[in-house]
Amino acid sequence: MYKNQANQKGFVLWxxxxxxxxxxxxxxxxxxxxxxxxxxxxxxDGDIVRQSLSKDLGFSKKDRDENIRRITMVARLLSKNNIGVICSFISPYRKIRDMARRETNNFIEVFCNAPLGICEKRDKKGLYQKARRGEILNFTGVSDPYESPQTPEIELRTDQESIEESTNKIIKYLEENSFI
Ligand SMILES: Nc1ncnc2c1ncn2[C@@H]1O[C@H](COP(=O)(O)OP(=O)(O)OP(=O)(O)O)[C@@H](O)[C@H]1O
Ligand SMILES: [Mg+2]
Incomplete structure (x- = not known):
């Protein structure tokens, strides 16, 4: 039995x-x-937010932190009104992710864990290639750091699981924690 809209709890799946x-x-x-x-x-989602809310920002640590700060504000308002917010951002810095956790209700950190080599091989957007050629600077994993979550609520091994398997892990978590 799933919760209906009237008794839905807000959450932030990050x-x-x-x-x-x-x-x-x-x-x-x-x-x-x-x-x-x-x-x-x-x-x-990162691609959309970067073209709208954070159009003026680049990829320095300062700008990345500012990007997450803005997104956190939006997620906070939505989750406060019992909406489930699904956020997908590289968000490479631990400290600012922890700020997002503190500032929102029911923050659920989902670590999409796949080795750099696999991600680089996928390269659907051709960005790794560009980063390796030096055409993009501050590229996470190539010329910028990624700080892995230490205690994420959910870890997905997206190099080993299918999209369906990863999705099911999240649905199971939401069920077990009475969000759905
Ligand atoms: N188990 C898996 N889970 C997720 N994606 C997978 C998996 N196996 C293969 N893929 C493929 O890997 C690619 C992942 O791309 P996706 O755009 O979802 O990544 P992203 O983390 O949002 O990247 P970006 O930060 O560049 O937006 C997709 O083409 C997807 O089909
Ligand atoms: Mg994406």
Whole structure:
């Protein structure tokens, strides 16, 4: 039995991981399944936010932190109003992810864990190639750090699991913790 919209609890599902680790793919699939169950949801994804809310920002640590600070504000308002927010951002810095955790209700950190080599081989956007050629600077994993979560609520091994398996882990977590 799933919660209906009237008694839904807000939450923030926060996908973090390298570019091409699967944050958007798994996030979209989770969104689709929860939507079919009738939950109130919102989706915040790096590619879209970078073209809108954070259009003026680059990829220095300062700008990345500012990007996450803005997103956190949006996620906070939505989750406070009992909406499930599905966020997918590389968000490489631990400290600012922990700030997002403190500032929002029911923050669920989802570590999309796949080795750099696998992510680089996928390279659907051709960004790793560009980064290796030096055409993109501050690229996470190549010329910028990624600080892995130490105690994420959920860890996905997206190099070993299918998108469906990763999605099921998240649905199971939400069920076990009475979010759905
Ligand atoms: N188990 C898996 N989980 C997620 N994605 C997978 C998996 N296996 C293969 N893939 C593929 O890897 C790619 C992951 O790309 P996706 O855009 O989801 O990554 P991302 O983490 O959002 O990257 P970016 O930070 O660049 O937006 C997709 O093409 C997806 O089909
Ligand atoms: Mg993405």
């Amino acid at each position: 996908f973090t991981g390298l570019s091409q680790a699967g944050k958007t793919s798994v996030g979209n699939r989770v969104h689709q399944i929860l939507k079919e169950k009738g939950l109130k949801l919102e989706r915040l």
